[in-house]
Amino acid sequence: MALMVVKFDLKKRVKLAQTVWFMYWFAVLAGILLLSLGLFFKIELRKRSELMDNNESHFLPNLLIIMGLIACGINAFGGKVCYDSLDPLKFVKWKTVLKPFLVFCVVFNALLLVTALFCFVMRIPLQFTLAEGLKNGMKYYKDSDTPGRCYMKRTLDLMQMEFRCCGNDNYRDWFEIQWVSNRYLDFSAKEVKDRIGSNVDGQYLMDGVPFSCCNPGSPRPCIQQQMTNNSAHYSYDHYTEELNVWKRGCRDALLSYYGGIMNTIGALVVLISVTVGLQYVQSSLSSLANPEDVESESEGFLLEKSVKETFTDIMTKMKTMGKGVKVEEGGEEGIATVTTFCTRFVL
Incomplete structure (x- = not known):
């Protein structure tokens, strides 16, 4: 026995075909948007690829680009079939390819759901990728004279200013690494010798952050050096006073940004499927007793059994x-x- 049987006359069949045709071309636009978002996501990841721990993060945008292209092709073909279904005689030429096409659509819809799931789940590995990538990037901040790392300082400074963040988890991450190049340190100065000598790894550590961590909205001039030394600044208490640097960590800021993109794409992916409507169009026309008698009634169904x-x-x-x-x-x-x-x- 057929599943979800619906009776159609000529008027209902025409309305169904027109509605499904419109939905298919809407899905084509959604496919183009999915392709565009995949390209945008890939460009955004590539812009900050130096801060990523691996290249696996490009798997999702590549998948979105491929799915967007396939969605455009499938839905454009489905729209053409629905347009021809308004004339049952023209629709006859599609009968041989329609069933394989519908099976392919079902498989593609399953892949779309998997892709949407990836968009929501990939947030977890992205978090670890960003954490490790930012940690390594901060270590190379001082290597502005080293080939291959000379742009890391610029990349991190622009990122901290754009996303209004500081450090990996927070601004204190800068206290644990040497971010000032040896080129700009006077090793004959007692303060520099003491700082390097007091550290096991021989690094020049200090309680300061780069200028890009400063919050321009703060009424006080930015305090980015000796941030934990209250006596070094007038009327200053780092325990109680509102710091004039960004408190949010860059990992959380980037994760929210990329996570928002992935959630938007994941919601869009779900809107692309229109297979059910085409199945009703196909079954309602196939059940016509006489294809030339377009005004006769017919039955459409979701499954033949x-x-x-x-x-x-x-x-x-x-x-x-x-x-x-x-x-x-x-x-x-x-x-x-x-x-x-x-x-x-x-x-």
């Missing part, structure tokens, strides 16, 4: 295909074995 019967048929077909493959693999060896057994039995 019940869900259980459809699943059983699919499993039977798969088993049949599997047996056929085994016979082909056995080939002449299988025939020879059967012949030998029959000969021995007769003798």
Whole structure:
């Protein structure tokens, strides 16, 4: 018995075809938008690739670009089929390819759901990628004269100003690394010798942050050096006073930014599927007793049989295909074995 049967006359079939046609072309626009967002996401990740721990973060934008291209092609073809369905005689030429196309659409819709799931789940590995990448990037901040790392200072400064953040988790992360190049340190000065000598790794550590951590909205001139020394600044208490540097860590800021993009894309992906409407168009036209009599009534359905019967048929077909493959693999060896057994039995 068919699943979700709906009766259609000419007027209803035309409205259905027009509605599904509109939805398909809306899905084409959504596919173009998905492709555009995938490209935008890839560009944004590439802009800060130096702050990423690995290149696996580009898997998702690459997947979105591919899915966007396929969605545009599938939905444009579906729109053409719906347009031709307004004339049953034109629709006849699509009958041979329509069922495989609908099966492909079902598979593609499943892949779309997986892609949407990826958009929401990839936030977790992105968090670890950003944490490790930012940590390494901050270590190379001082290497402005080293080939391959000379732009790291500029990249981090621009990022902290753009996203209004400081450090990895917070501004105190800068206290734990040497971010001032040895080129700008006077090693004959007592303060520099004491700082380097007091550190196990021989680094010049200080309670200061780069200028890009400063909050321009603060009424007080930025205090970026000796931030924990109250006596170094007039009327200053770093325990109680509102600091004039960004308190938010860059990992959290970037994660919110990229996470927002991924959530938007994930919600968009779900809107691309229009397979159910085309199935009703196809079944309602296929059930016409006489294709030339377009005004006669017909029945449209979601599945030709019940869900259980459809699943059983699919499993039977798969088993049949599997047996056929085994016979082909056995080939002449299988025939020879059967012949030998029959000969021995007769003798």
